[in-house]
Amino acid sequence: MTRAALHAFADGVGPAADLARALGAAFAPISLHRFPDGESLVQVNPAQAGGCALLYCSLNDPNARLVELLLAASALRDSGATRVMLVAPYLGYMRQDMAFAPGQAVSQRVVGSLLAAHFDGLLTVDPHLHRIAALDEVMPGIDAISVSVASVLAAVLGLPTDTVLAGPDAESRQWVEKIARPFGLPFVMGSKQRHGDRAVTVTFDQPGIVRECRVVLVDDVISSGTTLARAAEALLAAGASSVEVLATHCLASEDDLARLAAAGITRIRATDSVAGPVATIPLAALLADAVRQARWIEGTMS
Numbered sequence: 001m002t003r004a005a006l007h008a009f010a011d012g013v014g015p016a017a018d019l020a021r022a023l024g025a026a027f028a029p030i031s032l033h034r035f036p037d038g039e040s041l042v043q044v045n046p047a048q049a050g051g052c053a054l055l056y057c058s059l060n061d062p063n064a065r066l067v068e069l070l071l072a073a074s075a076l077r078d079s080g081a082t083r084v085m086l087v088a089p090y091l092g093y094m095r096q097d098m099a100f101a102p103g104q105a106v107s108q109r110v111v112g113s114l115l116a117a118h119f120d121g122l123l124t125v126d127p128h129l130h131r132i133a134a135l136d137e138v139m140p141g142i143d144a145i146s147v148s149v150a151s152v153l154a155a156v157l158g159l160p161t162d163t164v165l166a167g168p169d170a171e172s173r174q175w176v177e178k179i180a181r182p183f184g185l186p187f188v189m190g191s192k193q194r195h196g197d198r199a200v201t202v203t204f205d206q207p208g209i210v211r212e213c214r215v216v217l218v219d220d221v222i223s224s225g226t227t228l229a230r231a232a233e234a235l236l237a238a239g240a241s242s243v244e245v246l247a248t249h250c251l252a253s254e255d256d257l258a259r260l261a262a263a264g265i266t267r268i269r270a271t272d273s274v275a276g277p278v279a280t281i282p283l284a285a286l287l288a289d290a291v292r293q294a295r296w297i298e299g300t301m302s
Contacts, residue, residue: 004297005048006087007076008056009068015272015284016056019087022288025054025297030072042071049079052297055086055119060251060274062092062111073118085121085143085296089273089283090249094128094138112138123290125149125273125283126220126248130171147290149248149271149283150178156269156281157216157246159183164213164240168192168202168231172219175248179218190231202230204238211239220248222270225256229263236264249273 005026008016013029020027031043053076057069073084093111096104115122121143127135135144157163157179165185167176169192180187188209193201204210215235217228222245232243243265250270252260257278260268272279291297 004052004054004085005045006054006056007044007048007072009072011275012056012058014275015058015089015282016087018272018282018284019056019287019291022284023291023297032068040068040071042068042075044072044075044079046079049076049081051081052083052085053081054291054297055084057086057088058090058273059088059092060090060249066111066114070114070118083120083296084118085123086115086119087123087287087291089125089271089287090251091122091124091127095130097129097131108132108138115139116142116144121145121294121296123147123287123294125271125286126175128221143294143296145290145294147286148175148178149286150175152271152281152283152286153218153246153248154179154182157183159185160214162213162241164188164210164215166190166204166210166215166217166231166235168217168219168227175220176218179246190234192227198224198226200226200230202227202234204231204234207234207238210235212241215240215243217243217245217265218247219245222247222250222252222256222260222268225252225260228265229260232260232263232265242266245269247271250276250278252276 005028006020007028009030017027028045028048033041076084093107096107116139123145135146165176165180165187168190176187188204188206190202190204235243244267247270268278270278271281271283
């Protein structure tokens with residue numbers, strides 16, 4: 001183990017500083033300047049770059065972030081870091097895990113290999129893996145760690161006696177079950193048919209369960225929000241008294257969030273993996289526990 005500081009860009013300062021405090025580690029902001037031609041100048045604090053360096057950067061909007069992230073990793077090594085570990089609460093480009101048509105790039109494999117070539121370890125939360133069993137299959141050769149947010153979401157759920165959980169599609173079942181079972185909550189699962197990026201149909205297997213109940217939709221990612229909007233409409237049509245959303249990551253724009261409200265969703269809460277108006281659930285404690293268990297650094301509070 002090696003003593004470390006946690007480094008972060010300005011757009012991640014809040015959650016990153018929270019994580020540094022949870023670890024009892026030093027916090028080191030990264031300086032970033034963008035030139036008129038679009039290139040970036042990245043500067044880390046060399047006085048805090050020795051030993052094992054933790055680099056915090058969530059990879060939403062990955063096209064804009066990846067180059068600056070790799071520049072920061074290189075600057076940390078040039079400044080004396082013996083290992084560079086990436087904390088990326090949201091990990092982009094994980095959806096495309098195979099070529100669905102001839103000529104398509106498998107972005108999960110490409111981005112996974114790119115990150116594995118520049119980092120000694122990676123920590124993320126609920127990556128969007130479909131046909132891949134474990135994160136280390138995507139990033140072989142490094143300490144790739146994925147943690148589940150289910151316990152964090154369960155802690156903020158609130159349990160009125162009429163609560164029913166719902167998943168909008170088969171992929172959300174793992175989070176719904178992890179939250180529902182310890183509390184003995186009933187849940188229903190949706191079936192999704194996608195006709196385009198913003199054209200989705202959702203139906204539920206046992207819609208009668210939700211009648212006159214508070215329903216909480218649980219999902220890993222809110223992207224455009226179309227799936228959740230159609231799910232909420234179906235649940236309200238089945239007699240739900242209200243529909244809320246709990247999610248790990250919210251990538252939705254303000255317009256997307258307005259459409260979710262228009263679909264009848266009364267409350268949306270997500271973790272602070274991605275900054276935004278509904279990112280109200282802190283991940284610092286969960287991430288700090290994972291860093292300690294991985295024994296990446298020493299001298300942090302337990």
